Amino acid sequence: MPDVPLSSAAKVTVERRGQIVLMGINRPYIHNRIDPETYIGLARAYYQYDHDPSLRAAVLFGHGENFSRGIDVDAFQALAASGRALMTEGEAIDPLPKTKARLSKPLVVVVHGDTWNMGHEIHLTADIRIAAADTRFGQDENTHCRFPGGGATVRFGREAGWGSAMRYMLTGDHWSAEEAFRMGVVQQIAATPEQALEEGIEIATRIAACGPLGIKATLASAHLALDSSESDALSKLEAQYRALYQTEDFKEGRKAEAEGRPPIYRGK
Numbered sequence: 001m002p003d004v005p006l007s008s009a010a011k012v013t014v015e016r017r018g019q020i021v022l023m024g025i026n027r028p029y030i031h032n033r034i035d036p037e038t039y040i041g042l043a044r045a046y047y048q049y050d051h052d053p054s055l056r057a058a059v060l061f062g063h064g065e066n067f068s069r070g071i072d073v074d075a076f077q078a079l080a081a082s083g084r085a086l087m088t089e090g091e092a093i094d095p096l097p098k099t100k101a102r103l104s105k106p107l108v109v110v111v112h113g114d115t116w117n118m119g120h121e122i123h124l125t126a127d128i129r130i131a132a133a134d135t136r137f138g139q140d141e142n143t144h145c146r147f148p149g150g151g152a153t154v155r156f157g158r159e160a161g162w163g164s165a166m167r168y169m170l171t172g173d174h175w176s177a178e179e180a181f182r183m184g185v186v187q188q189i190a191a192t193p194e195q196a197l198e199e200g201i202e203i204a205t206r207i208a209a210c211g212p213l214g215i216k217a218t219l220a221s222a223h224l225a226l227d228s229s230e231s232d233a234l235s236k237l238e239a240q241y242r243a244l245y246q247t248e249d250f251k252e253g254r255k256a257e258a259e260g261r262p263p264i265y266r267g268k
Contacts, residue, residue, distance in 0.1 A: 001014065001016065001021060001045075001048040001049055001052040001055060002014065002048075003015055003016055004045075006024070006026065006063065010026055011025075011026055011027055011035075011037055011038040011041050012024065012025060012026060012038060012041035012042055012045055013026050013063070014045055014048075016055070017201070018205075018208070019054065019055060019056045019057070019205075019208040020055065020056065020057045020058065020059065020201065020204040020205055020208050021049055021052075021055050021057075021058050021059070022058075022059050022061065022201070023042070023045050023049070023058060023059070023060045023061075024060075024061050024062065024063045025038065025042070025060075025061075025062045025063065025067070025068055026062075026063045026064075027072075028062075028063050028064025028065065028066075030072065031064075031065075031066045031068070031069040031114060032062045032063070032064060032066050032067060032068040032069065032119070033068065033069050033070060033071065033072040033075075034068060034070065034071055034072055034118055034119070034122075035072040035075035035076070036075060036076060036079055036086060038072075039086060039095065040086075040092065042060075042095045042122075043092035043093055043094060043095055044091065044092050046058075046092070046093040046094075046095060046103055047091050047092050047093045048091075049103075049105065050093060050103050050104055050105055055105070056105065056106075056207065056208035056210075056212050056215070057105065057106045057107075057108065057204035057205070057207040057208045058103075058105065058106070058107050058108065058204065059107075059108045059109075059110060059197070059200045059201055059204050060107060060108070060109045060110070060122070060126070061109075061110040061111075061112075061197055061200065062111070062112070062113070062119075064113075065113050065114075066112070066113035066114040066115070066119075067110075067111040067112055067113055067114070067115040067119050067123070067135070068114070068115060068116070068118065068119030068122070069114045069116045069117070069119060070116045070117025070118040070119045070120070070121075070138075071117060071118040071150075073146075095122055095125065096118075096121055096122065096125060096150045096151050097125065097151075098151070102223070103219075104216050104219060104220065105212075105215070105216065105219070106127045106128070106204070106207050106215060106219065107125070107126050107127050107128075108126060108127065108128045108129075108130065108200045108203055108204050108207075109122065109123045109125075109126035109128075109129050109130070109200075110129075110130045110131075110132075110196050110197050110199075110200035111123050111129070111130070111131050111132070111135050111196075112131070112132035112134055112135055112193035112196055113132075113134060113135065113136065113193070114136050114138070115131075115135050115136065115137050115138070116136075116137070116138035116139070116140065116174075117138060117139060117140065117141055117148070117150075118150045120137055120138065120139055120152065120156075121139075121148065121150035121151050121152045121155070122150070124151065124152060124155040124156060124159060124185070125151070125155065127219065128187055128200075128203055129185065129186050129187055130186065130187065130188045130189075130190060130196050130199050130200045130203070131177040131180060131181070131186045131188075131189050131190070131196060132177065132189070132190055132191070132192055132193040132195070132196040133177055133178075133189055133190065133191055133192070134177070134192075134193065135176070135177040135180070135186075136174050136175075136176065137168075137174060137175050137176070137177075137179075137180055137185075138168075138172075138173075138174040138175075139152050139156065139168055139169045139172075140172035140173075140174065141169075141172075142169065142170060142171075142172050143172035143253075144253040144257055144263070145244070145247070145249040145250045145252065145253035145263065145265060146244060146250065146253065147244060148169055149244075152165070152169065153169070156168075156169065156185075158226070159183070159184060159185050160183035160184060160185050161183070164183045177189050247268065248266065248268045249263075249265045249266060249267065249268060252264060252265060252266075253265070
């Protein structure tokens with residue numbers, strides 16, 4: 001897996017450190033919102049990590065002030081309108097896996113700052129999650145006539161419990177790192193983003209020191225209990241999201257957001 005140094009042209013950075021690899025989302029000028037190119041960049045990095053026998057654990061984090069404010073809606077709108085699938089490449093693993101083609105190796109996600117919507121959904125796919133104390137979580141798509149189409153409808157409820165997940169997804173309210181820890185969605189809280197990343201690297205290093213075949217078997221066994229019950233719901237997400245993009249309420253949500261006014265939804 002080749003390194004991808006930090007630069008203005010690299011939307012996803014890659015830094016190898018012995019048997020672990022650090023992957024960074026790098027669009028700080030737009031709060032690390034994820035456009036199709038960034039999404040595919042992550043998918044390729046996941047595939048390369050998973051197929052590199054010299055790597056045993058990965059850490060995903062965000063450059064700049066935020067982990068990610070989620071999807072770059074405007075950048076994805078043309079793709080959604082076209083009806084084309086985002087994941088069409090062979091050498092890629094979906095960062096929001098909706099099929100059994102998922103990482104077979106451990107992923108530690110470290111978040112800080114704004115961690116909203118698709119950013120939170122990517123965080124939910126991790127095996128271990130660490131948050132800086134300044135993390136502000138959100139799953140507020142419904143306030144803009146969207147919905148959590150990246151898997152939070154399935155994974156958030158599983159991790160936090162139905163009531164806790166719906167309390168935030170249905171209102172669009174944001175929540176803190178302490179609340180995420182209370183719900184069990186975060187395993188550790190660090191004082192600063194820098195310390196959170198250090199803790200993520202430390203955990204990944206400890207994982208890498210374990211037997212890699214045992215680690216893979218552990219993950220594969222654990223997913224057997226989850227995948228069969230979740231696969232149907234996850235497989236329908238893209239079609240549901242695409243349909244919502246075509247509605248009048250979606251267009252009203254985007255217009256109201258741009259004009260800085262409350263939206264007027266009509267259920268059409």
